[in-house]
Amino acid sequence: MLYNELEPAADWSVAQVARYLKELLETDEELRDIRVRGEISGCKTYASGHCYFTLKDAEAQLPCVFFKHARRLSAAPDLRDGMAVVASGRFSFYERDGKLQLYVEQVEALGEGALATRFEQLKKRLQAEGLFDVERKRALPLAPMVVGIVTSLQAAALRDMLRVLRTRYPLTRVVIAPSLVQGSEAPAALAQALDLLNEHGEAEVIIVARGGGSIEELWAFNEEIVARAIARSRIPVISGVGHETDFTISDFVADQRASTPTAAATAAVPNIVDYQAATLGYQRELGILIEDYLLRSREDLESAERQLERESPRSQLERMQQELDGTSETLQVEMQHRLALQNERLKGAAMSLHALSPLLTIARGFSVVRRAADQRIVSSTTQVQTGDELAIQVTDGQIVARVTTH
């Protein structure tokens, strides 16, 4: 070490002392990695991006410098005068200015706002990386055959979730990857449980769950390591942490957020009641549809039967019979009709005949003259000789006469 090389009580140069102080500070166990709690004052950020401030409490103060690259890496909140913080880093001596400084690596806000600030910081950072993007979120399977759960085995949340799953969808199988859900070791445990389920590979959906609690108790679900494990899970993740109003980083990264573990279990599976109703509905419909078919078949059958009836020999016979009856009746009517006609004609003829009858002529005074010898009708004088006997037919008999002259 430098000071060994000096003679005791020799005069030191300023540079030498400065260098000495620097070495002293930088090699000190405590001072080279230290966390200091205090209040920020005189904070000033230059165009270079470097930030200079004083960290103080009631009795003392320390100059601090927060370089640009360190600030960016730390994602520290914006520093304001009056802020209560824990600044961590290493001490050294800035020789040029003769100043002892805390070279700040990280600043954490303290007090009530501390956790909220950390929350905002991480949220902003992961959001910028796109981990919360809607496009990243995968659809949940409609009816998973295996459901994975990451939670504590002792928690009431697990019993609640199992009860919901048993009631809603007992057909599924549950695989639990147990984990701590609070405390400093919880984040790593949660991440490991998620990776384990992914490695096992059978779950179609994973529920990450924890019952309600204070913000500190739920804090593990705001840790980056858990968020990253959810993000890299190949299996869709439902986050069900705390109560309705609790929002954790895990909720933002997950494929779906549920307000509670029970809500997460509800979201993970369908309700068999719906399936049962649908099944009954289908049974009813099958019944209606087949009725339709049977009805139509019956109608077709009856129509065919009727057709058959029409074509059958017996019915043909009956038909012919009926025709026959009809014809014979027609015949009879015709005959009678004709007979009547004949009668009429006959009567007519008879009357005509009668009108032309020689008897009528004779009655009118004319007579029929015949030669008595051969009964030949005499119509001319040449047919008789004097002395011939003649028979003259009159209405009421004959007159015998002899020809005297012709």
Place this chain on the structure above:
Amino acid sequence: MGVLLRMDALTTLSYEEAFEKLEQAVVALQDGRLDLDHALKHYEEGMKLAQYCHDLLQRAELRVQQLRVTDNGDLESEPLDLT
């Protein structure tokens, strides 16, 4: 007609598979142009599937397992012990 299956194949179906086949039977029967023989086959199969679904639900019990890593780094699941 690809929906028709041998009845002994029924018991190998999962609930979801049986339900889907039931839906297919209904759709098939909705086609009014089948002959009666095929219509009846779809009807019978549909009713059998529906009954099977009901039975499965009646008998279903939630299976719960726990994952653990064995000493040689294997993953295995065993029935959950909630004590």
